Amino acid sequence: MTSAAPTLLSPDASPLPARSAAADLAQETIALCRRLFLQLLRRPSTLVAGVLQPLIWLVLFGALFANAPTGLLPDGLSYGRFLGAGVIVFTAFSAALNAGLPVMFDREFGFLNRLLVAPLRSRSSIVLASVLYITALSLVQSLAIMATAAALGYGWPGGSGLLLVLVTLLLLVFAVTGLSLGLAFALPGHIELIAVIFVANLPLLFASTALAPLSFMPPWLGWLAAVNPLTFAIEPIRAAYAGQFSLSAVVLQAPYGDVTASGCLGVLALLAVGLFLLIRPLLDRKLS
Amino acid sequence: MQGAGASPVIELQDVRKRYGKGERAVEALRGLDLAVPPGSLYGLLGPNGAGKTTSLRILATLLAPCSGVVRVAGVDALADPRSVRERLGYVAQEVALDKILTGRELLALQGDLYHLPRPQRDGRIAELIALLGMEGWIDRRCGTYSGGMRRRLDLASGLLHRPQVLVLDEPTVGLDIESRAAIWQVLRQLRDQGTTVLLSSHYLEEVDALADHLAIIEDGRVIAAGRPQELKAALGGDRVTLRVREFSDEPEALRVQQLVQGCPGVRQVVVNRAQGFSLNLVVEHDGVVEQLRRQLSEASLPVFALAQSRPSLDDVYLQATGRTLMDAELAVAGSRDPKAERKQAMR
Structure with missing residues (x-):
């Protein structure tokens, strides 16, 4: 214990130099993001598991149907190439669905209170940091899966196709992150949150066009799959992988009509905006 | 203040x-x-x-x-x-x-x-x-x-x-x-x-x-x-613990209590059973303790212990x-x- 310099412990009543709200917001958001990334770097199991799981899907499921007769799938696709888009979307979806977990743990262990005691310019920065972190994490995981799939010979969307893939994933990740963050504030604890994630995960995958085309499904399941947000992300990506990336091209022949790539993106964008508007009152209440 | x-x-x-x-x-x-x-x-x-x-x-x-x-x-x-x-x-x-x-x-x-x-x-x-x-x-x-x-x-x-x-x-x-x-x-x-x-x-x-x-x-x-x-200070007085013997008994303690209660400047005399029937009392000023000693010796009672202390925060809390x-x-x-x-x- 060293003795204190005269000014060390004295209060500083003088206001901090006036700064713009934007600078404050940036500082707090970057600091909160930095924490999440430090956690990820030092405990990379989330990252590894998030890549490993879809990789296993890709290899095992791909092998399972490797001998399916050619011509069974639309456009004479091999099953591996068909599956690729589904697995990429599933990767981003799973990562985003877990977005609420760190927030839930912060709520439960009281770390959130530490953040709320600080004079944050806006408490949206807590949410914003989570969104930025999960977006980066899920994009990295998806790109890792895409690279592996390419190495396995399932192709790679070139040029503007890649752009379409990234935009689609981004919209899906925003929507699902919003949902997960909402759950993280609405549910009482991490046990309940994990249960919801667990229950939502696989049915949403199976009731989409990730593993099989709509034409394979009984009508009721086809309807489900045709309104499943995952389907709206899978089909544009599948089209991009097929080298057909016109936004006005029909990518989904749903029971209720044809949907174009831009239609799919529109649905995802609406969903993302809608979910954030939906959870906003909840976040305002919990963070006020 | x-x-x-x-x-x-x-x-x-x-x-x-x-x-x-x-x-x-x-x-x-x-x-x-x-x-x-x-x-x-x-x-x-x-x-x-x-x-x-x-x-x-x-x-x-x-x-x-x-x-x-x-x-x-x-x-x-x-x-x-x-x-x-x-x-x-x-x-x-x-x-x-x-x-x-x-x-x-x-x-x-x-x-x-x-x-x-x-x-x-x-x-x-x-x-x-x-x-x-x-x-x-x-x-x-x-x-x-x-x-x-x-x-x-x-x-x-x-x-x-x-x-x-x-x-x-x-x-x-x-x-x-x-x-x-x-x-x-x-x-x-x-x-x-x-x-x-x-x-x-x-x-x-x-x-x-x-x-x-x-x-x-x-x-x-x-x-x-x-x-x-x-x-x-607002509590007033000092706290005094009095024992005539190391281990007294109840009749003796009550007798001493009677005697002490009569002294001017003494308040709240309590028999503390848990402490071998010692007496806890509040005195208004230092002179009272001297007066107590004199009265006890006049009554031919021994004094094993007579401790005086300022009121503590404990006493404030209790009050x-x-x-x-x-x-x-x-x-x-x-x-x-x-x-x-x-x-x-x-x-």
């Missing part, structure tokens, strides 16, 4: 807080009033469950009261909580740390949340590391810290932005003597250099040793407040609440609900 008439830096007026609804509602604060003069080291004393943590959480803007006035450093905490957060440092009871970060990284995060410019932030962190003796372990991950290290780190994070007011919830509970002494020293230095410090405690000795002002809080209300010396702090602690120990408390703290 109270802070030379300066207006209080912390002000709670008729603050009420209820948790839950309907029949299961718990009344945590029932019209709490508190005025902390600037530059004081103020102790909030009371048993667990008295409402100390709730009051401090309201001051830290983590909790909104159901009604009442809350002002910190002249700012209405309910109307402008952000300005209060800029002026107030809060050291919570349950320290939530990020186990994966190092102490230094955690402080840097806090500094950014208080919008300190980077050079100022890092300089301030270095100062606090030296002040609190954290050099040896600050770059280790928080998950490895002992209770004393965590508390020091938390104190540092409460001081990063040089707040005018520092609020600490049971800062030394469960700590080793060395860490406790270190924290006490810093709190005294802070007060000496102009920071107003408010701490809660259910240790009498802590408040007695540290605080220059105190409030006794029970059942969601302040039932006594002032400077410790004033409160003790205000009608029971000792330890009894109050025991009374609430069984009625706490950890699950409900955790829920209150969770957003």
Whole structure:
């Protein structure tokens, strides 16, 4: 214990130099993001598991149907190439669905209170940091899966196709992150949150066009799959992988009509905006 | 006397807080009033469950009261909580740390949340590391810290932005003597250099040793407040313990009680069965004790022990609440609900 310099412990009543709200917001958001990334770097199991799981899907499921007769799938696709888009979307979806977990743990262990005691310019920065972190994490995981799939010979969307893939994933990740963050504030604890994630995960995958085309499904399941947000992300990506990336091209022949790539993106964008508007009152209440 | 008439830096007026609804509602604060003069080291004393943590959480803007006035450093905490957060440092009871970060990284995060410019932030962190003796372990991950290290780190994070007011919830509970002494020293230095410090405690000795002002809080209300010396002096008289023999018996004790009660200047003579039928009494001034000795020897009674002491904070507490702090602690120990408390703290 060293003795204190005269000014060390004295209060500083003088206001901090006036700064713009934007600078404050940036500082707090970057600091909160930095924490999440430090956690990820030092405990990379989330990252590894998030890549490993879809990789296993890709290899095992791909092998399972490797001998399916050619011509069974639309456009004479091999099953591996068909599956690729589904697995990429599933990767981003799973990562985003877990977005609420760190927030839930912060709520439960009281770390959130530490953040709320600080004079944050806006408490949206807590949410914003989570969104930025999960977006980066899920994009990295998806790109890792895409690279592996390419190495396995399932192709790679070139040029503007890649752009379409990234935009689609981004919209899906925003929507699902919003949902997960909402759950993280609405549910009482991490046990309940994990249960919801667990229950939502696989049915949403199976009731989409990730593993099989709509034409394979009984009508009721086809309807489900045709309104499943995952389907709206899978089909544009599948089209991009097929080298057909016109936004006005029909990518989904749903029971209720044809949907174009831009239609799919529109649905995802609406969903993302809608979910954030939906959870906003909840976040305002919990963070006020 | 109270802070030379300066207006209080912390002000709670008729603050009420209820948790839950309907029949299961718990009344945590029932019209709490508190005025902390600037530059004081103020102790909030009371048993667990008295409402100390709730009051401090309201001051830290983590909790909104159901009604009442809350002002910190002249700012209405309910109307402008952000300005209060800029002026107030809060050291919570349950320290939530990020186990994966190092102490230094955690402080840097806090500094950014208080919008300190980077050079100022890092300089301030270095100062606090030296002040609190954290050099040896600050770059280790928080998950490895002992209770004393965590508390020091938390104190540092409460001081990063040089707040005018520092609020600490049971800062030394469960700590080793060395860490406790270190924290006490810093709190005294802070007060000496102009920071107003408010701490809660259910240790009498802590408040007695540290605080220059105190409030006794029970059942969601302040039932006594002032400077410790004033409160003790207000009780009046000295405490005397009298034993005619090392182990007396009841008839003898009652006989002596009769005799002593007759002496002018003696009040409240109580037979203390638990201490071998010794007598506890209050005397109005020193002369009374001499008078007592003379009367006892005239009645040919021996004096095994005659101890005199100033009123202690224990006596202040007893006078205000009608029971000792330890009894109050025991009374609430069984009625706490950890699950409900955790829920209150969770957003």
